[in-house]
Amino acid sequence: MAEGQPAKKARLDVKYELLYWPSIPGRGEFVRLALEAAGVAYKDTTNEEENGIRKLLAVLKDSEGHPPVLCPPLLKVLGTESPLLLSQTPNILLYLGDHESLSPTTDDKYLVHQYALTALDLTNEAHNVHHPVSVSSYYADQKPEAERAATEFREQRIPKFFGYFDRILSRNKADGNDRGYAYLVGDNLTYADTTLWQTVDGVSFAFPKRIKEMKDKGECDELWKFYEGLKGEAWLAEYLASSRRKEYSDGIFRYYKELDL
Amino acid sequence: MAEGQPAKKARLDVKYELLYWPSIPGRGEFVRLALEAAGVAYKDTTNEEENGIRKLLAVLKDSEGHPPVLCPPLLKVLGTESPLLLSQTPNILLYLGDHESLSPTTDDKYLVHQYALTALDLTNEAHNVHHPVSVSSYYADQKPEAERAATEFREQRIPKFFGYFDRILSRNKADGNDRGYAYLVGDNLTYADTTLWQTVDGVSFAFPKRIKEMKDKGECDELWKFYEGLKGEAWLAEYLASSRRKEYSDGIFRYYKELDL
Numbered sequence: 001m002a003e004g005q006p007a008k009k010a011r012l013d014v015k016y017e018l019l020y021w022p023s024i025p026g027r028g029e030f031v032r033l034a035l036e037a038a039g040v041a042y043k044d045t046t047n048e049e050e051n052g053i054r055k056l057l058a059v060l061k062d063s064e065g066h067p068p069v070l071c072p073p074l075l076k077v078l079g080t081e082s083p084l085l086l087s088q089t090p091n092i093l094l095y096l097g098d099h100e101s102l103s104p105t106t107d108d109k110y111l112v113h114q115y116a117l118t119a120l121d122l123t124n125e126a127h128n129v130h131h132p133v134s135v136s137s138y139y140a141d142q143k144p145e146a147e148r149a150a151t152e153f154r155e156q157r158i159p160k161f162f163g164y165f166d167r168i169l170s171r172n173k174a175d176g177n178d179r180g181y182a183y184l185v186g187d188n189l190t191y192a193d194t195t196l197w198q199t200v201d202g203v204s205f206a207f208p209k210r211i212k213e214m215k216d217k218g219e220c221d222e223l224w225k226f227y228e229g230l231k232g233e234a235w236l237a238e239y240l241a242s243s244r245r246k247e248y249s250d251g252i253f254r255y256y257k258e259l260d261l
Numbered sequence: 262m263a264e265g266q267p268a269k270k271a272r273l274d275v276k277y278e279l280l281y282w283p284s285i286p287g288r289g290e291f292v293r294l295a296l297e298a299a300g301v302a303y304k305d306t307t308n309e310e311e312n313g314i315r316k317l318l319a320v321l322k323d324s325e326g327h328p329p330v331l332c333p334p335l336l337k338v339l340g341t342e343s344p345l346l347l348s349q350t351p352n353i354l355l356y357l358g359d360h361e362s363l364s365p366t367t368d369d370k371y372l373v374h375q376y377a378l379t380a381l382d383l384t385n386e387a388h389n390v391h392h393p394v395s396v397s398s399y400y401a402d403q404k405p406e407a408e409r410a411a412t413e414f415r416e417q418r419i420p421k422f423f424g425y426f427d428r429i430l431s432r433n434k435a436d437g438n439d440r441g442y443a444y445l446v447g448d449n450l451t452y453a454d455t456t457l458w459q460t461v462d463g464v465s466f467a468f469p470k471r472i473k474e475m476k477d478k479g480e481c482d483e484l485w486k487f488y489e490g491l492k493g494e495a496w497l498a499e500y501l502a503s504s505r506r507k508e509y510s511d512g513i514f515r516y517y518k519e520l521d522l
Contacts, residue, residue: 067372067429067432068425068429068432070379070421084368084371086375087375088374088375090351090374090378091375091378094355094371094374095371107345110345110355111328113352114348114349114352117349117351118349124385128389128393132389132393132394132410133393133394133406134409134410135413136413136417145393145394145406148395149395152394152395152397152398160331161331164331171328171329
């Protein structure tokens, strides 16, 4: 078990197993944040078990007893005879939304999914910035193309997406709450919030100067309030301080000085 | 109303309004196919109404009475006082799955969503092939990059994704049916099937020589059977012969000779 794993989690029955590449936040982070927000016990196998990676590779290679799998993150729902094995980040989040109260039961649940999908779209675009031409080649082999892609991402895509979320938060805040910041849908935390938070965190890591510029210009104020507000919530503060949270490295969100402002 | 719209649809109450860019299949096509498969009456406003595009532009510009909208396709669920306005293709499909029996009510519904999301991922990659560096620039401004991206797409991505779907179909077929081809999940048509069908159709349009090569080599046989089988189903055959189906042009799936084999 990872250092920093709180005792309360160890005492609970493990309900879910996350299978993802070890040591990086990556797309697994969207799943981790939802599980952390729900306060549910889970096992992050490749990070917590020696040779845990072998379990992931076995599932990817062999589809005995479950439908074929394309790529991680994978979530195994434990506690049944034939455990459900889910893939596709938004799909895993949808499941957790339905089963761990991270989504409303009304039609608003489709808004939650919509916003999570949109944040994940920006995440994919952030990855395409450093790998515009080929996902199987190195960044070094597509640097000039990455610089062109980064210009468009910084100047057009970040403001487009962040502006959109800022408008949603401003509108929902106007509906009234005394928290000091808004959630995306209604007045309860959903997986849309945890997904947007990770997206803002990752984009801020990869493009710090561009984000500072937006803040200095007073753009998307409601979004930064949301980001800081969520960061201060007990569940997230505890998680970020733990060793369960991995540092950014060669994953989706990368810092290359030449791609920032 | 479009020419070729069948009389039976005109007689039904219109339950949904699709708002999407006119004249192209695009991402709207995944929504159209789900609506057609469900046999539900809908209005494809920008294609059926003179100046229908103005309605789409108004919704994109002004968020009076509904949450802000980032981009089409949009689905308006009619028949209630404040109609639900949904965006994000997989989210619209999720809604139609839940409300129009295009998805099971068991946990298998998460498999349906997983497969639809994966087919849509390949669709996004097919778009990135001709626009690897910048979505806001012309193809002509990124031709050498597009040729590099196309090589990887043809050689690695198509076999990876189509092979995955072929394995799912083969596995589901082994469970037994006398249709001659399998659906992705269980024994009923779902929005995963309609979404995969459109993806195969679009990729085959954009890369005809590559697809012919795969067929000649006997790769992904179960997938082509699925594709031809679905194409022969009455609802799809009728739709494809109607003027509601638009021709491919400058959308997601484009035919550039130099990007194919």
